[in-house]
Amino acid sequence: MNLTHPFLDLDGDKLREECGVFGVIGNPEAAAVTALGLHALQHRGQEACGIVSWDGHEFFARRGLGHVAQVFSDQVMLSELPGHMASGHVRYSTTGGQGLRNVQPLHADLARGGFSIAHNGNISNAMHLRQELVEKGAIFQSSSDTEVIIHLVATSRYPTLLDRFVDALRMVEGAYSLICMTPKRMIACRDPLGIRPLVMGRIGDAVVFASETVALDVVGATFEREIEPGEIVEVRQDGRVTSHRPFTPQGARPCIFEHVYFSRPDSLFAGRSVYEARKAIGAQLAIESPVEADLVVPVPDSGVPAAIGYSQQSGVPFELGIIRSHYVGRTFIQPSDGARHSGVKRKHNANRALVEGKRIVLIDDSIVRGTTSMKIVEMMRDAGASEVHFRVASPPTAHSCFYGVDTPERSKLLAARMELEPMREFIKADSLAFVSIEGLYRAVGGIERSATAPQFCDACFSGDYPTSLTDLAQRTQRESQLSFDKVA
Template identity: 45%
Template sequence: MRQNPEGSLKSRRSVHVLKAERPDRMEEACGVFAVLAGEQPVANLAYFGLYALQHRGQESAGIAVFNEGKVRLHKDMGLVSQVFDQDVLARMPGDLAIGHNRYSTTGSSRVCNAQPVVLMTRLGAFALAHNGNLVNARELRELVDDGQAEFTSTTDSELIAFAVQQAVDRGLDWSDAIEAALKLCRGAFSLAIGTPDGLFAVRDGHGIRPLVFGTLGDPATGHWVVSSETCGLEIIGARYVDDVQPGELVRFELGSAEPQRRRWSEEPNRLCVFEMIYFARPDSQFFGESLYSYRQRIGRTLARESCVEADLVIGVPDSGIPAAIGFSQESGIPYGDGLIKNRYVGRTFIQPTQAMREAGIRVKLNPLPDVLAGKRLIVIDDSIVRGTTSRKLVVALRDAGATEVHMRISSPPVTHPCFYGIDTDTQDQLIAAQMTLEQIKDHLKVDSLAYLSKEGMLEAAKAESGHFCSACFDGQYPIPMDQTLLSSKLMMEPAGIAATS
């Protein structure tokens, strides 16, 4: 079976990104971006779109560009700015670009697993970028492994691409082939797919991962942009038009002022609530407002639920800051910047040694003693997943002179792993699944600890936002899954647990 087209650029290096100690927060899967525009530097535009979406994945980056029936692909390990330079982008002219930032959830962190995935069909080459995670990847591999498929990665994204390829080669057109492939998939998937006949954007039936589209320049020109978040549109001056709706397949043609939209699935909406709390950038728009506004509201709610006497409210940069400001506004306790973040720290290839970590090296956050000394602090963070870095942070704050440290978390306790595109550990590594609130407080060595209630989290969202997936807080999984996944990630649950809708 035909695989990657000839002429694709090869990776410049094949190094593994060494992972430092895992942070006390969820880690996102991927960002997707696509631009369809005539006489525009689509590779450069995709570069900037991925740059805006860098927070969604820092392990690898890639762009595939369509030009006169050929596809040129460049992908590698590292940040967008490490993978691409102007010389590379100059060699990628065309009118359609598909881009991807990756954080691995299915498949290891290797260059062969970087995206986009590019395959050949009877109708020409296509490129696919995927944000999310399938829960039936093993089943799908069996379906697409016809004895001729040449698998080059260990990702579920490649399996989706093979399903599309085989549907096209059976005689279907692009729209029908993509829909046929989607009906074989279970899980979370927001996709951008580039083909010789145009650009396609897809969300799974529940809409677990976000995906939006907009126009570049005059809408009449039919120049289209697809992005995981609105911040990807804004960085290149594109105008937001709409979300790709849950269960929707949208086709964009160059020069067409209106996309072709069809529903391929009807399921209850279940947007991941952690997109609202942490994952998406605070300037991205969800439900008609920036997430900064939502995060301020949950901070206000948190203050109403669990305020305590203190001298200063501080947020853990960057995601804890909007909630900390809201907490301060509601409680009347002054807000201050007590922690400084090194904003140039990404997923570095050089990690501190264990001895350096034990000596207290502070790579990402540094406290301000002159601000914190003698103060009773309320520290706002978006989540605690494992409890490791949070504990070190509390020690650093006390070393800086804080007399009391009260930790407040702007989400409920994370008690269950995610199967839909977030890299969470098995349940035995989730601190809230293993300890009571009092035990976590003692483990972190804080004077008090409180989490936002699930009710407060949901009520702070706008009414029209509908339903969310909050399985990481309550174990109510909207998509049934393979029992091997449950047994591996829910090993600490009582016998007989089942996925529920």
């Protein structure tokens, strides 16, 4: 038994936040406001960030690898981004991989002027479209799926840029929240299913767009509303705001994992406080899977609200049985296995004086590969816990995401390989339970899940993907053909 258990890396076994976007038009310090907004969205992407601004005559851009505070560290740097309009992006790579050439916002000079784009989400037919564009002579400067949209806009034959933009979006499938800039306007839009979030607010006369409401709070903007699924909002330089709805209305399918993990708890999503939703998930988990215990212990920090809800519902005291060091950098700045497992960056430790001799209920938001959950259970036992019960504030994650979340391939997801009891044995817990998908729906929306038309995108739990997955289908077909050829 390790009497001095080492700090644990708990970030290497999490689903990766997709990206975050922010934009403002009509503010004389647009770049500074954007940098502040990106700080509030840093949790959505910590690998790289960028800002593009427009001063009325030309576009200016700065992009870099690392945190917002590293890339935009002083006022001199922001002074290089003049203008009343700016957009920004924080990134964790999903499609396209690492590297400065994939850092957004992307910018290009089109026939009718400059065009920049910041994208949260993932285009699930990007490789198919890219191949078609390359065969027609397109030259790509990045490996990001976002650049496909720029080429589709550039090659569209419609007369106005807005029509070209709509024409481009009609050809893509998947998930997107976009903030685009041209010399005359800022354009914000959300995919027809509203899978990825996007909200709108104001600072005086300036219009602000962001992935989450917390970014509006931080920059002092008032929240007006969510951008509706399939809506395109156009804001001209004179302040005129126009809403367009060019797509056939569909049932909204916002990503339910925003409630579970991705969004900051002080944000609003789908009309509800994320913090309150997570507490409700924890309470639902206590109703569905109670257990005799002495303490409810969250896996910091994402498990805290659900653990509070579990404690309040069950009557079992809430305690911080795992202490996090806030002076160690997050380990998925660089998403390589070496960085994830680096001992230098491990940052959690058991509160031995609290947990020794106690029956513990551990609350976490999800189990992905299961390796981290196993280490947490081991850490509690090494600290002297008499029993360790694991409760998960989401259903089993058994399917990969193709809409902008960096999930492992399905063969590496624990729930795709094992049933509940083998999973419990794998993580070495005394008991293991997940909230049901029906319970999750009740907790976050007070609704019953429709089996034929789910109200959220829950594909990572159910395998019910709300859009076509062209690239996946073509890749699967090629792999099947290769396997057949080898056998033949």
